[in-house]
Amino acid sequence: MNKNIFKNLLVVALVTALPFLSNAQRKANWQNFDLKTDSIFGISTEKAYTELLKGKKSTPVLVAVIDGGVDLNHEDLKRVIWKNTKEIPGNGVDDDKNGYIDDVHGWNFLGGKDGKSIEFETLELTRLVRRDQARFAKVTAATIAEKDKADYEIFVQNREELEKRLVTAKSDLAGITGFKFYLDQIVKKIGKPNPTIADIEAFKPTSQQEEGVKGALLNVMKEMDFSTFYTSQIEAGYKQAYEMVNYNLNVDYNPRDIVGDDPNNSKERFYGNNDIKGPDALHGSHVAGIIAADRTNAIGIKGVAANVMIMGVRNTPSGDERDKDVANAIRYAADNGAKVLNMSFGKGYSWDKAIVDEAVKYAVSKDVLLVHAAGNDNKDTDVEPNFPSKKYLDGGVASSYIVVGASDYKDDENLKAAFSNYGKTSVDVFAPGVRINSTIPDDNKYSVQDGTSMAAPVVAGLAALIRSYYPKLSAVQVKEIIMKSVVKVNRSIKNMKGADTVDVPFADLCVSGGIVNAYNALKLAATYK
Structure with a gap:
């Protein structure tokens, strides 16, 4: 008899312990709902559009989805995919002289000159x-x-x-x-x-x-x-x-020859190809939909931000991203006009944090807001690090870098998503990240996913929304507005510490002590000069 099967039954049984929504509440855009109106702890996006933004003009904002790939042909994404108008598609020439040939919609730092791409990687x-x-x-x-x-x-x-x-x-x-x-x-x-x-x-x-x-x-x-x-x-x-x-976990597996770069040379910049979808674009497409799924087409879902373009930058394989690729993805996005970066990736070890810090500092200097997922290991990242991070090796903290934990739909003791990392100083805010419905690649499909990977794009979408209607605000100001406008959670929540469930004040889980809120943020943004 295989004893492992019964061990696995415990894993399967955990499915029933997840906080499932009722049919009435399992709506495509619960993250955009309002707590008072809908009794669901969303971020009040729809309320903001109806009461604050109606009739107001906005300017387009470019958001980089630094991830595993984006399906640029999905019905709910194709209208919002960025096009680099300085590049002539398919001519094999670097028309805009940025070092990347035919980068019409973004860049793939996991690809080779022959068009192939890394799918799987080691940790x-x-x-x-x-x-x-x-x-x-x-x-x-x-x-x-x-x-x-x-x-x-x-x-x-x-x-x-x-x-x-x-x-x-x-x-x-x-x-x-x-x-x-x-x-x-x-x-x-x-x-x-x-x-x-x-x-x-x-x-x-x-x-x-x-x-x-x-x-x-x-x-x-x-x-x-x-x-x-x-x-x-x-x-x-x-x-x-x-x-x-x-x-x-296989030390003998190394797919980097596909790229053809020197993986140990963190300073190397120009490698990869222009395939922003890659072999598995589920994660990145889901993230992109949360940020910017077309709000005008009456199909699928509605992204948080209406007037944005999505740039696809591929750096995250099935495995851990390399610091070199993280740094280059951040620099590419900043150099090509992105004002908000979504980074729904992370790891517990870092090969070359210094090179990532340099890229983060560069993006900050270019007035870019970086939004990073806190991670899904239910760990205190004040104690156990999650990379990349807003704290620099040489001291100090990135001023326009915001770290996001995941919250659930109900305002009760289970508000913190059970899987979400947290940290009183290392995590800034929480946002909806449980059973979020969004776009996935091929055949115009949608699926429900959980994770701080889903919470981060809620905040990235909010940041883009603010920058769209208040384009004079700096990235640092946008972060400040998001932090100051949270809905404070003045209660204790349940959290697992090892095998024990403990009561923890929500205020101890993040810097702001609350859940982001679009309505509050936009009202506050209007007061900035």
Whole structure:
């Protein structure tokens, strides 16, 4: 009997513990709703458009989605995709002399000259261990030189952490593989590709494993149909576990030859290709829709900001982004006119934070507002860092850099999304990030996603909205307005600390102590001169 399957049942059971919305509340744009009017803790975007912005003129704002790729042909995005009018499409010439050939809609720092692109990558931890394995291959703790001892100790710690994660990942992969095997058997025996809850109830298990899977299914199918569960949990879970074992934590895997650059040269700037979609644009397309999905076409969803253009800058593979690519993506966006950058990525280790800091300082000097997702590990980033960060290695904090945690729809003790990172000094604000419906690539589709990756673009959209109607405001002023105009949360919330649930004042989770609010922000912006 495979014991891992029962371990995995616990993972599947967590699905039923998520804060699902009722059908009445599961609307496409809950993040834009108003707490008083709709009893949903959105950011009052629709109220702002109706009461504050009607009849007012706005100017277009360019927002860079620095991510894994954007589908520029989606029905709800194609009208808002940026076009570099200084570049002649497809002529193989760098017409605007910015160093990037045919960058009509943005740039892909994960691509090669032959048009191919990286899809999977290792974690930064894996790359650090691979680098230091080569460096310390011929030494031990007893023979290491005194000057190298500190680095060697870090290497040993990192190697132990990598081995620990790999054991867990292999167990998870075995578990979900086993669960999927027995689930597929059950579906085959039932004879329907999309069985109903009645079909599952009527099924007679012939083994302990089938009994366990049936029980989990009956729980899950109270909240979603089988097809949704299979796609979003089983297939996605298997894919994630497989990638973790075979790519993310695999020291022997290195796809960088696809790009053809020198990955160890952080100063190298001009590489990549113009394919802003890449092999997997789900995440970036979802982010782009939250910011700017077409508000004029009466289809799909409505982005937070109406008069914006989306620039696609690809730097995030399935795995950890490289600091070199992060820095270059920030510089590219700043140099080509983006006034707001959305960065829904992050990691727990950094190869070259200094090069990213330089790029952040450069963007700040160009009056750019950087919006960064806080991360999804339910950790205190005041204690455990998340990279990139607004704090510079050489001291000081980026003045126009805002870090966003994820909140839920209901104003109660579960307002903080269970997965969201937090930090009284390292996280600035919270914004809706649970069950956010938005655009995904190919065939004009939409899906619901969770994460601080969804919360950050809510804030990026708000920042773009403010800059659109009040273009004279600086990036620093826009951050100040967003911070000052939050809806304060004067209550304690539930948060997991290890295995325990504790009550924590929401004010201790972030600098502002609240949820961003478009209505309040725009009213405040109107008072700035």
